[in-house]
Amino acid sequence: MAANKNRNPRLVLLVAALVAAGSLLPMAYWHRDEDSATSQAAVAAATAASASTAEPPLPPVPPGAEQVPPEENEPEHATATGPTESFARAQGLNRTPDPLRLSASAALLLDADSGEVLLHKNDQAVLPIASLTKLMTTMLVLEAKQPMDEVLTITSDDVDTLRHSRSRLRPGTTLTREEALHLALMSSENRAAHALGRNYPGGLAKMVEAMNAKAKQLGMKDTTYVDPTGLSNRNQSSARDLALLVRAANQNPLMRTFSTTPSHVASLGGRTLQYINSDRLVRNTRAGWDIDLQKTGYIVEAGHCLTLATRVAGHNLIMVLLDSGSNGTRVSDAERLRHFALVRWGAPDVYAQSRSAQPAHGLAAMGHAMAARMHKAKLREHRKDTERDSEESAPKPTVAKKEPGHAAAAAKKERAEPGEPHTKVADTNEAGPKHKEGGKAGRVHQSFAAAHAEPKS
Incomplete structure (x- = not known):
């Protein structure tokens, strides 16, 4: 009895010490971060902003159409002989402390204009990327300039025998290349x-070869592709490499438009299917996101992944999240990154303010109407870009040669009234435009670019 009485106080003290040590470690890390106040404010604001983390209502189904639920095409099960948890969590990467307490095991927030890395977490860890692979697939198809109206036929070779993921495209279904691109990007x-x-x-085989060659061209040194879908866990990359891919893909107007379509009705083999975007941030206009390009991904070994090219407070940002714990947490992780940027730049969340001022009824219908208007505007932008490219590629009419006197007068006028200066287009292989030496953003940008620079011969 006496021994038990003496041992119990010591046990209580030991447990108390362990609890205190476990709580002090993240606190010590938190206060080491130079942006701790910004981080805490971002976490508080993101936690309060529940509109984007909640599942948005699905759009109404057109008469005679069959709705394909979002994320149906992202397989939920591991292979029969594969791992039952993500590679990152098996390595404990999700337990790495970060100032925003992200669920994701790896993350990167990059200012696409300056190249400044605003936040990173295990951003060089090489991990499976699931359907983020489809960004490279669709980009190469578009670069190959194959006919968009060519009809493709789904065959048994296209059926997933690795994970047995679901698909509404039965063998024998025909669809145009443009339709296939649209469905691959928006609904995976x-x-x-x-x-x-x-x-x-x-x-x-040539497609996979081209995917790996393009990765090297973009400076993606830690990336490997083995198939165009991302179903294999051997499709692997890092958050830093994927930021380079998102930057390049965001230059393509069709990829921007197709990846951010909230919903799309496709007529396939006598069936009318309404596909829903797999990214609820695109579907939920009440969340206040301004997204140019996105792609989701999920297999068990990769966890829930998300890439975004978005605008926040007038800045073009690239977000990469790998291995979030669930679909809901990858959305809340993205929300924390957005609020981190808003607080950092002292910008108000005007969308949150407008949401609080709106009555509860009619918000879902208003959101779908707004999404439709935004998508139509992007389509118009894409058509204008296509028409402008066609005009520039068309042969120029022959201009009659002017007399020497007229040429001299024109040159004199041009010197007196110069036109608009030429703008140098940034190389998509670089992280962003160079900055003056000595600036914080410039130093961070240089380090990001140097990590992917080709070795000098």
Whole structure:
């Protein structure tokens, strides 16, 4: 009895010491961060902003159409002989402390204009990337300039025999290359993506070869592709490499438009299917996001992944999240990154303010109407870009040669009234425009670019 009485106080003291040590460690890390006040404010604001983390209502189904639930094409199960948890969590990367307490095991927030890394967490860890692979697949198909109206046929070769993921595209279904691109980007359709790779010039093997060559060209040193869908866990990359891919993909107007379509009705083989965007941030206009390009991804080994090119407080940002714990936490992780940027730049969340001023009824209908208007505007922008490219590529009419006197007068007028200066287009292989030496943003940008620079010969 006496021994028990003496041992119990010591046990209580030991447990108390362990609890205190466990709580002090993250606190010590928190206060070491130079932006701790910004981080805490961002966490508080993101926690309060529940509109984007809640599942937004689905759009109404058109008469005679069959609705495909969002994320249906992202497989939920591991392979029969594969791991039952993500590679990152098996390594304990999700337990790495970060100032925003992200669920993701790896993350990167990058100012696309300056190249400044605003926040990073295990951003050089090489991990499976699931359907983020489809960004490279669709970009290469578009660069190959294959006919968009060419009809592709889904075959048994396109059926997922690795994870047995669902698809509404039965073997024998026909669809145009443009439709396949649309479904692969917005709803992560695996059979559509595989058919795109199978019909790439030279076939599937040439597609995979081109994907890896393009990765090297972009400076993605830690990236490997083995298929066009992302179903294999051997499709791997890092958050830093994926930021380079998002930057390049965001230069393509069609990829921006297709990836951010909230919903899309497709007529396929006598069936009318309404596909829903797999990213609820795109579907929920009440969340206040201004997204140019996005892609989600999920397999068990990769966890829930998300890439975004978005505008926040007048800044063009790239967000990469790998291995969030669930679909809901990858959305809340993105929300924390957005609020981190807002607080950092002292910008108000005007969308949150407008939401609080709106009556509760009618918000869902208003959101869908707003999403439709935004998508139509992006389509108009894409058509204008296409028409402008066509005009520039068209042969120029022959201009009659002017007399020497007229030429001299024109040159004199041009010197007196110079036109607009030429703007140098930034190389998509670089992280962003160079800055003056000595600036904080410039130093961070240089380090980001140097990490992916080709070795000098």
